[in-house]
Amino acid sequence: MKRNKIYLAVFTALSLSATACNDNVEHNIQSVDAPAFVSVSPQDNIKAGLDSIIVTYDKNIFFASSQYERITLNGQPVVSANVIGSSNKLLLMANIARGESYELVIPEGVVSGPNKTPAPQVKATLKAQSQQITATLANANATAETKALYQKLVANYGQKIFSGAMAEVAWNTTVSNQVHALTGKYPAINGYDYIHLQSTSPGGWIDYANIAPVKTWHDAGGIVTIGWHWNVPTSNPYASTVPVVLYGGPNKDMPADWSGHIQLTTQATKAILAKASVGSKLVVKITNVKANAQGSIKNSKWAGFVDEKGKNWDYFNISGDSYSMTLDQTTLTEMRANGLIIGGHDYTVTGVTVEAAGTVKYEFYAAKNEFTLNDAVTDGTWANRFMKSDLEKIVPYLLQLQRAGIPVLWRPLHEAAGKWFWWGNGTAENYRKLWHTMFDFFKQRGVNNLIWVWTSEKNDPDWYPGDKYVDIIGTDMYGQDGKPVSAQTAVQRFNELAYRYPTKMIALTECGTVAEISAQWSADAKWSFFMPWYPGGGVVHATDAWWKSAISAPEVITR
Known part of the structure; x- marks a missing residue:
């Protein structure tokens, strides 16, 4: 009886085991919710051009990158879509057009969760960057003509583009006349420049008081833009005297046989000596001086000068790195008339200078210029004065x-962040200070006919003077290595500036060889105006074919 009970127990256990292996039994696997959409970023003010959009879910997701074309913006596939590593973020790349609104659609099942649970469809509205141009000028006291010109530019912005040409030698319409002869139409804008401010004079070769070249253009319906390649003295112009070079090399040996000499009797030497004065020092700089060396300062007849104290300068002992002669009326008068001769023996001359009224040289480039931006805005310096x-x-x-x-598109202090001009040879803070100084200075003196145009370089927001001091943002573009700036590069630059300065019109204020205006316009570079630089030095920035294409384009405004 006991054995039968054991058999029954074994039979029961085997029966239960067979039941556990039956396929009809449900598996208790823990379920996981599908990924839920959390956000899309950015959703507003998306940069124009190829930009990234990040879609975030509440848990890690899986996505087959080959399925990217199923994700659309306004029905068009995105450029790419990826999940980088283990992440809850889907990275989309898409071409965004400025000012557009988009519906993003990610169909159900394109994205899945950890257990391949399909994510629901996602729909989101996105908005690209756009511009809302300021209706008023930075100078609230602007003249009626200036306000009218600004409103004309605003009304056409994004719809049409104004053509422009830069004056040759700064105060004429030569290039605009050439464009008219070539195409039958004048550009809308003519560019001028106060580059020759230090040379202007009544009746001179350039006279800025003679506004006929500007007025004639304006009265014929043209727009005026003026820049300022601001020439400044390369050294202190207020010093009463400065050392002026009479002989600057090469080094001249004065051998022991007395045969060496430097004859300074040219008209150029005499012109410098004419600016010297009684008490000025004539300095001979020397090296390789031997123990018995002697110097000599002779007149044009090879006799030593004799000064008013009776000293004869025929031969005298020398040492150190220079010897000098203080000019009196007698020696100065003779030198002015006939020059001088430096001689002696057993030393080498490295240079000869005389203290004279400074011969001022002007430059606007930063190189080899003592005039700096930082000094210009520092009270008490000669540069500030x-x-x-x-x-x-x-x-x-x-x-x-x-x-x-006559209202003016005023474009000073351009390309500062490039640092090749003196107004860029300093800090961004001091550049802004200089711009503000000019703006306030003109305003205080009643100059109210300016539309202020600031020219940007790449990545220079620190140099921007501020919305209160600027009306239009410009950029200057030149081709490199003989290749023109492409339309795609142009629209990238436009979009960058339009994104950074959404309340300001953007203009191609200066250009070299660039893509045709129609190609730039079609690519969405909607400049307010364009202006090629004038030809010079064998370089033609805008060919005849380029001008013909530009002037005939339907979007281009002429005079």
């Missing part, structure tokens, strides 16, 4: 244009 005097000097010319009813 000169900067303010030049602002005073230019004001009457601007007021003369204002009285004639």
Whole structure:
């Protein structure tokens, strides 16, 4: 009986085991919810061009990159889509057009969760970057003519583009006349420049008080833009005397046989000596001086100068790195008339200078220029004194244009962050200070006919003077290595500036060889205006074919 009970137990256990292996039994696997959409970023003010969009879910997701074409913006596939590593973020790349709104659609099942549970469809509205142009000028006191020109530019912005040409030698319409002869139409804008401010004079080869070249253009319906390649003295112009070079090399040996000499009797030497004065020092710089060396300063007849104290300068002992002669009336008069001769023996001459009234040289480039941006905005420096005097000097010319009813697209201090001009040879903070100084200076003196155009370089927001001081943003583009700037590069630059300065019109303020305007416009580079630089030095920035294409384009405004 006991054995039968054991058999029954074994039979029961085997029966239960067979039941456990039956396929009809349900498996208790833990379920996981499908990934839920959390956000899309950015959703507003997306940069134009090829930009990234990140879609975030509440848990890690899986996505087959080959399925990217099923994800659309306004029905068009995105450029790419990827999940990088183990992540809850889907990275989309898409071409975004400025000012557009988009519906993003990610169909159900394109994205899945950890257990391949399909994510629901995602729909989201996205908005690209756009511009809302400021309706008023930075200078609230702007003249009626200036306000009218600004409103004209605003009304056409994004719809049409104004053509422009830069004056040759700064105060004429030569290039615009050539464009007219070539195409039968004048550009809408003619560019001028106060580059020759230090040389202007009544009746001179350039006279900024003669506004006829500007007024004639304006009265014929043209728009005026003026820049300022601001020439400044390369050294202190207020010093009463400075060492002026009479002989600058090469080094001249004065051998022991007395045969060496430097004859300084040219008209150029005499012109410098004419600016010397009684008490000025003539300095001979020397090296390789032997123990018995002697110097000599002779007149044009090879006799030593004799000064008013009776000293004969025929031969005298020398040492150190220089010897000098203080000019009196007698020696100076003779030198001015006939020059001088440096001689002696057993040493080498490295240079000869005389203290004279400074011969001022002007430059706008930063290289080899003692005039710096930082000094220009620092009270008490000679650069600051000169900067303010030049602002005073230019004001009457601007007021003369204002009285004639001529508004000006004013473009000073351009390309500063490039640092090749003196106004970029310093800090961004001091550049902004210089711009503000000019803006306030002109405003205080009643100059109210300017539309202020600031020219940007790449990645230079620190140099921007601020919305309160700028009306239009410009950029200058030149081709490199003989290749023109492409339309795609142009639209990238436009979009960058339009994104950074959404309340300001963007203009191609200066250009070299660039893609045709129609190609730039079609690519969505909707400049307010364009202006090729004038040809020079064998370089033609805009060919005849380029001009013909530009002037005939339906979007281009001419005079």
